[in-house]
Amino acid sequence: MVPALLILLGAMETLQTDLFPGKTLLLLPPVNFTIKVTGLAQVLLSWEQNPNQGQTIATVKYHVKINTPQEEDYETRNTESKCETILHQGFSASVRTILWRDHSFLASSWVSAEHKAPPGFPGTSIVNLTCTTNTEAGNYTNLKSYQVSLHCTWLAGKDAPEDTQYFLYYRYGSWTEECQEYSKDILNRNTACWFPRTFIHSKARNRLAVHVNGSSKHAAVKPFDQLFDTQAIDQPNTPMNVTAEIEGSRLSIQWAKPVSAFPIHCFDYEVKIYNMKGYNQVEKTTTNTFVSTTDGVSKYFIQVRAAVSPACRTIGLWSKWSRPIYVGKEQKPITKWFLIILSATICFMLLIFLFLCRIYHIWTKLFPPVPEPKSNIKDFIVTTNCEKAGSRETEIEAMSYIEEPVFEILENSVF
Ligand SMILES: *[C@@H]1O[C@H](CO)[C@@H](O)[C@H](O)[C@H]1NC(C)=O
Ligand SMILES: *[C@@H]1O[C@H](CO)[C@@H](O)[C@H](O)[C@H]1NC(C)=O
Ligand SMILES: *[C@@H]1O[C@H](CO)[C@@H](O)[C@H](O)[C@H]1NC(C)=O
Numbered sequence: 110m111v112p113a114l115l116i117l118l119g120a121m122e123t124l125q126t127d128l129f130p131g132k133t134l135l136l137l138p139p140v141n142f143t144i145k146v147t148g149l150a151q152v153l154l155s156w157e158q159n160p161n162q163g164q165t166i167a168t169v170k171y172h173v174k175i176n177t178p179q180e181e182d183y184e185t186r187n188t189e190s191k192c193e194t195i196l197h198q199g200f201s202a203s204v205r206t207i208l209w210r211d212h213s214f215l216a217s218s219w220v221s222a223e224h225k226a227p228p229g230f231p232g233t234s235i236v237n238l239t240c241t242t243n244t245e246a247g248n249y250t251n252l253k254s255y256q257v258s259l260h261c262t263w264l265a266g267k268d269a270p271e272d273t274q275y276f277l278y279y280r281y282g283s284w285t286e287e288c289q290e291y292s293k294d295i296l297n298r299n300t301a302c303w304f305p306r307t308f309i310h311s312k313a314r315n316r317l318a319v320h321v322n323g324s325s326k327h328a329a330v331k332p333f334d335q336l337f338d339t340q341a342i343d344q345p346n347t348p349m350n351v352t353a354e355i356e357g358s359r360l361s362i363q364w365a366k367p368v369s370a371f372p373i374h375c376f377d378y379e380v381k382i383y384n385m386k387g388y389n390q391v392e393k394t395t396t397n398t399f400v401s402t403t404d405g406v407s408k409y410f411i412q413v414r415a416a417v418s419p420a421c422r423t424i425g426l427w428s429k430w431s432r433p434i435y436v437g438k439e440q441k442p443i444t445k446w447f448l449i450i451l452s453a454t455i456c457f458m459l460l461i462f463l464f465l466c467r468i469y470h471i472w473t474k475l476f477p478p479v480p481e482p483k484s485n486i487k488d489f490i491v492t493t494n495c496e497k498a499g500s501r502e503t504e505i506e507a508m509s510y511i512e513e514p515v516f517e518i519l520e521n522s523v524f
C-alpha cells in the first residue's frame with residue numbers, strides 16, 4: 110500500500126512540477142463547510158473542494174479537526190464525514206485542504222463551522238445517567254431468537270424546576286425510539302426508563318446514543334446526551350439450574366449457560382462457596398462444573414455468576430450472583446444454641462440447689478433419719494467399741510454426742 114502510494118506520489122510530482130513551475134503551489138481551503146445534525150448524537154460534516162483550485166490536484170486530502178466537545182483530528186479523501194458525538198455542549202469543527210508534494214507538506218488555511226449548544230438553564234439537565242442492557246429469549250416458537258431490553262436511570266438536575274418533565278430517546282444505528290415506560294421520583298418527574306424490546310443486537314459492537322431532554326413552564330431545560338458502548342453495558346443473565354452435592358469430602362457443583370446469544374464456549378464463571386463460620390472461597394472457571402473438597406461437616410452456600418469471556422467480546426459486566434443454594438449437614442444454629450443454654454441453665458439450677466441444701470440442710474429434712482433403730486445401732490456400735498475399750502466414761506461421752514444431732518433435728522422440724 111505504502112510503496113504504491115509513493116509511486117503514485119512520484120508520478121504526480123513530475124506532473125505537478127510541470128503544471129506548477131516554480132513549486133509555488135497555493136492550496137485553497139474547502140468551501141461550503143456545513144455541520145448537519147442527522148440523528149440523536151449524530152452529525153454529518155460536508156464541504157466541497159475549492160472551485161478556484163482547478164481540477165489538477167487529484168491527490169488532495171482533507172484534514173478534519175473537531176474542536177468541541179472533544180478534540181480529535183483525522184484525514185480523509187472524501188468531502189463528507191459522519192460523526193457520533195454528544196451535542197448538548199455544542200459542536201464545532203474545522204477542515205483544511207492538505208497535500209504531500211515533493212516530500213513536503215502543503216496545507217490550506219482552515220475553514221470552521223459550528224452547531225450551537227441547545228438552549229437551557231445550567232443545572233436543569235439530568236445527571237448520573239446509567240444504562241444497562243439485558244438479553245432475554247424471544248418467544249418465537251420455532252426460531253431461536255433473543256430480545257434485548259434497555260434500562261436507564263438518572264437523577265433530576267439540582268436546579269430543575271419542580272414541574273420539570275424529562276423524556277428519554279435512544280438511537281441505535283438508524284433506529285430511534287422514545288421511552289414508553291417511565292418510573293418517577295416523588296415530584297412525579299421521570300427518572301428511569303425501561304424498554305422491554307429494542308433494536309440493539311447483543312453481539313454487535315455499536316454505540317448506543319441516549320438523549321434526555323425535558324420541559325418546564327418556568328425554565329428551558331437543557332438536554333443531555335451520552336454515548337454507550339453496547340458491549341460494555343450489557344449485563345449477562347445469571348447461570349441457570351445451579352445444583353451441588355457432597356460425597357464424602359468431595360463437593361461438586363453444576364450449572365447451565367445463562368440465556369444469551371453467545372455460544373457456550375464464550376463464558377467465564379465465578380463460583381462462590383461460603384458458610385456461616387467465615388469460610389469464603391471464590392474461584393474462576395470456564396466450564397460448567399466445579400469440584401472442590403470440604404471438611405464434610407459444615408453447611409455450605411453456593412452462588413455462581415457469569416461474564417462473556419474476552420475471547421468473544423472485549424469488555425462487559427458480570428451477571429448478578431445466582432440465588433444461594435446450600436449443601437452439607439444442616440445444623441441449625443438455633444438448636445445448637447438452645448442446647449447450650451439449656452445445659453447451662455440445668456448446671457446453674459443444680460448449683461443453686463446444692464447451695465441451698467448446704468445452708469438449710471434440706472437433704473436431711475427431705476430424708477429425716479428414723480430415730481429409734483438408728484440410734485440403737487449407733488449405741489450398739491459405740492457400746493461395743495466402748496466395751497472393747499473397757500471404759501464407762503467414754504461410753505457416756507459417746508452417747509451424749511450421738512444424742513445431740515437428734516435433738517437438733519427435732520428442734521429444726523418445729524420451725
Ligand atoms: C456552495 O454553496 C452555494 C450556495 O449554497 C452554491 O451556490 C455553490 O454552488 C456551492 N459550491 C459548491 C462548490 O458546491
Ligand atoms: C452522581 O454523580 C456524582 C459525580 O459523578 C457523584 O458524586 C454522586 O455521588 C452521584 N450521585 C448519586 C446519587 O449516585
Ligand atoms: C411474546 O409473548 C407476549 C405475551 O405472552 C406477546 O404479547 C408477544 O407478542 C410475544 N412476542 C413474540 C415475539 O412472539
Ligand SMILES: *[C@@H]1O[C@H](CO)[C@@H](O)[C@H](O)[C@H]1NC(C)=O
Nearest residue numbers: 149276278320321322323324
Ligand atoms: C426531545 O428530543 C426529541 C428528539 O430529538 C424531540 O423530538 C422532542 O421534541 C424534544 N422534546 C423537547 C421537550 O425538547
